[in-house]
Amino acid sequence: xxxxxxxxxxxxxxxxxxxxxxxxxxxxxxxxxxxxxxxxxxxxxxxxxxxxxxxxxxxxxxx
Amino acid sequence: xxxxxxxxxxxxxxxxxxxxxxxxxxxxxxxxxxxxxxxxxxxxxxxxxxxxxxxxxxxxxxxxxxxxxxxxxxxxxxxxxxxxxxxxxxxxxxxxxxxxxxxxxxxxxxxxxxxxxxxxxxxxxxxxxxxxxxxxxxxxxxxxxxxxxxxxxxxxxxxxxxxxxxxxxxxxxxxxxxxxxxxxxxxxxxxxxxxxxxxxxxxxxxxxxxxxxxxxxxxxxxxxxxxxxxxxxxxxxxxxxxxxxxxxxxxxxxxxxxxxxxxxxxxxxxxxxxxxxxxxxxxxxxxxxxxxxxxxxxxxxxxxxxxxxxxxxxxxxxxxxxxxxxxxxxxxxxxxxxxxxxxxxxxxxxxxxxxxxxxxxxxxxxxxxxxxxxxxxxxxxxxxxxxxxxxxxxxxxxxxxxxxxxxxxxx
Numbered sequence: 001x002x003x004x005x006x007x008x009x010x011x012x013x014x015x016x017x018x019x020x021x022x023x024x025x026x027x028x029x030x031x032x033x034x035x036x037x038x039x040x041x042x043x044x045x046x047x048x049x050x051x052x053x054x055x056x057x058x059x060x061x062x063x
Numbered sequence: 064x065x066x067x068x069x070x071x072x073x074x075x076x077x078x079x080x081x082x083x084x085x086x087x088x089x090x091x092x093x094x095x096x097x098x099x100x101x102x103x104x105x106x107x108x109x110x111x112x113x114x115x116x117x118x119x120x121x122x123x124x125x126x127x128x129x130x131x132x133x134x135x136x137x138x139x140x141x142x143x144x145x146x147x148x149x150x151x152x153x154x155x156x157x158x159x160x161x162x163x164x165x166x167x168x169x170x171x172x173x174x175x176x177x178x179x180x181x182x183x184x185x186x187x188x189x190x191x192x193x194x195x196x197x198x199x200x201x202x203x204x205x206x207x208x209x210x211x212x213x214x215x216x217x218x219x220x221x222x223x224x225x226x227x228x229x230x231x232x233x234x235x236x237x238x239x240x241x242x243x244x245x246x247x248x249x250x251x252x253x254x255x256x257x258x259x260x261x262x263x264x265x266x267x268x269x270x271x272x273x274x275x276x277x278x279x280x281x282x283x284x285x286x287x288x289x290x291x292x293x294x295x296x297x298x299x300x301x302x303x304x305x306x307x308x309x310x311x312x313x314x315x316x317x318x319x320x321x322x323x324x325x326x327x328x329x330x331x332x333x334x335x336x337x338x339x340x341x342x343x344x345x346x347x348x349x350x351x352x353x354x355x356x357x358x359x360x361x362x363x364x365x366x367x368x369x370x371x372x373x374x375x376x377x378x379x380x381x382x383x384x385x386x387x388x389x390x391x392x393x394x395x396x397x398x399x400x401x402x403x404x405x406x407x408x409x410x411x412x413x414x415x416x417x418x419x420x421x422x423x424x425x426x427x428x429x430x431x432x433x434x435x436x437x438x439x440x441x442x443x444x445x446x447x448x449x450x451x452x453x454x455x456x457x458x459x460x461x462x463x464x465x466x467x468x469x470x471x472x473x474x
Contacts, residue, residue, distance in 0.1 A: 011390070011395065012395070013388055013395070013397070013439060014439035014440055014443045015358070015443075017440065017443050018443040018447065026439050026440045026443070027440065028440065030437060030438075030439065052082075052129065053358060053361060053362075055110060055357060055358070055388065057108075057128045
């Protein structure tokens, strides 16, 4: 599983960080950082929730 | 696992309805799903309507990604006309009827209209895709002067989008500050300042008395409550929404500023409600609330779908900390919680003068909300803490910065 963020779409609403802080972090510079691009399978449900709840539909999962 | 519901009808093909349908399908909670939507369009996302749809060079894609390829029967361009609970049947505006075993009511809300302007082509709300396209068309055709009636979030975003195209904007607000009943006077004045510094002619305490379309010149002549008369190329009215419950009158459901549900989102046996139209007691705040936010539609849609498939004695409450964002110019405003204009407001990070800050709202010894401008990470952290019942005392003892929230300090 690979987490892909379209940074042209991302506008740092930080919803993903609220759901999966292990993977997504919005820092004080207001930018989103993907902490693990290939996270463990156990994180899949959380990442799927982040995909669904991103207001910009900017996150996707590539298997 | 519970046996899937045989046939679920979802009334409303917007965010909440589509999310409910998606959840029913993904979690195998229903066999057959029919989604009814009164607009002819494929389900679409609203946040871009007041922003990218107005500003982008090419109109952006607004279709809901989770609606694409969803295995449901779409009934689009047809509305729900009435509901017979005893018969478990929804009657449609085209005369057909749909029987259901489970029903999701996600029929949303519509924009409030200024009486007498219903037929005016150059006066519109900014609620639907058609509204947004009509304003975009006016802007592309060279509208030079736009009036925004109402300085709420939609009005403010439209004003910002028009300004980014270089259009002259007048924004009138009958109250003494924008959003004064939502965020209080201090934060409201900050929003007014943000728009003024971006060239919007913000007029507070001013309403619209009447409007008339001038067919020849293509203008709208507006008479304001202060007696002045001016003309505009287009008028956008953003004065709130009304829940779409008229078709449910006499159905036996409790209607009171929305469809009233229990704390699990159940409105009647086998009937749930979600999104803008639903009013439910949020146990986290101990009040009956109706929430019009994007994320709320998504989450309540999912919760309601699962509720439909859950036995009564196992159903849990829907207890979110409401959250939304609003983009205006280069500022991202986010609010989480349930704030009142009378709440105490304290600045806990950043600076009001820089328009980059985080403030906490508090009442009854609890943190009731967090507001941030261009500080999204703070909102995430405080939102979690509010869900966990963060007390005001605890929040104040943990923060290094705590200043009274004052706007307009003259240096």
